[in-house]
Amino acid sequence: MNLHRKGRTALVLALVAVVAMAFRVSWNALRDIANAVGADDTAATLYPFVVDGLMALALVATLVLTDDARKFALRVLGTYTLASLALNYVHGLVPELHDRGVDWARLADWDPANWALVLLATSLPVGSIYFGSDLVAKVLHHRPAPIPTLSANADESTETERNRSMADLPESTPAPITAQVERVPDPVTVDPVAVASIERRALASESTPPRRATGRVPDAAKSPRPRRTEAELLAEARTATADWPDAKVTAEGIRRAVRTSPANARMLRDTILAERAEAAA
Structure with missing residues (x-):
């Protein structure tokens, strides 16, 4: 030197x-x-x-x-x-x-x-x-560039060494797998008599006793619409489905149009489709 x-x-x-x-x-x-x-x-x-x-x-x-x-x-x-x-x-x-x-x-x-x-x-x-x-x-007026301090150089060299050491590893080592042992509960001895009694009580609680009539039903609770005959229902169904295509003539559609029960709706559907088939023939 x-x-x-x-x-x-x-x-x-x-x-x-x-x-x-x-x-x-x-x-x-x-x-x-x-x-x-x-x-x-x-x-x-x-x-x-x-x-x-x-x-x-x-x-x-x-x-x-x-x-x-x-x-x-x-x-x-x-x-x-x-x-x-x-x-x-x-x-x-x-x-x-x-x-x-x-x-x-x-x-x-x-x-x-x-x-x-x-x-x-x-x-x-x-x-x-x-x-x-x-x-x-x-x-x-010239200002020279600041000289990097020793701490900055040390931090940079440390970071470089860390990156180099990480790059040397081909792949990360997986963490060891620890097996967890679960304890199986001891078998329980079932008494058939006790099980039968429990089932009988469950069935008894699920079955609902029929309601007894408490008296005459008031007029306000009754349906204001009179009961229609099959002929009246068929006439209303024919009128409601007069402009419907055959594909639209269904039991659900007739039930909503005529406001009747599903059974009557199916009966009306079959009758109307049969009449249309006979008329077409």
Whole structure:
């Protein structure tokens, strides 16, 4: 573990040393470019820190920020890297820029190219103010994702182990079946004499003695309808079933229409059906 940490530390220190030397080389070119576009000695000395310094700030921001903010930091880093590369390339192409006594010089012989390079060199400090402030604001307002606590990890691992142990079982073991023994009652000896006496008492209680006449039935209790003869019943049945089909001529239907007993209804049904059969023949 210590060897791994020492290796990482050595790698970071080597990277810092390389970046510092690269900055020193780029610093010479950017200082001469600043002098060529009209900056004084102090401004020309600080000019490389404005360009390459913002590149270092954008690189740190990409390590801290996430999502869209990280993409913005990468765009700033790429833009200023290309700008620094272009100015270093121009510094190598124009020998007049290497003379310390020259306060102003053309960056290119072709006028449109010279104007574009001057615009690029003079706009980089303004862009450093804007993009540098935005990157610092994004870093200060960035909220890193919460690190899961030890208890949550322990609960998750416990749940995982429980699920794994349950999955190892091919099927659940059934519970043991316990046999229940029921006690059979002892046989009861039945006395035939006692059973006969009990049956006689039950029959005697179930049989209902006939009601004796208590006197003359009052007129209000008698049926107001007089008793009809068979001829009268047959006449009423013929009238009620005159428009009935043969299938509808039943004893129940006649009983309800004529209001008579089931026996009379069956007699009337047979008579009416016989008359219809004779008439049809």
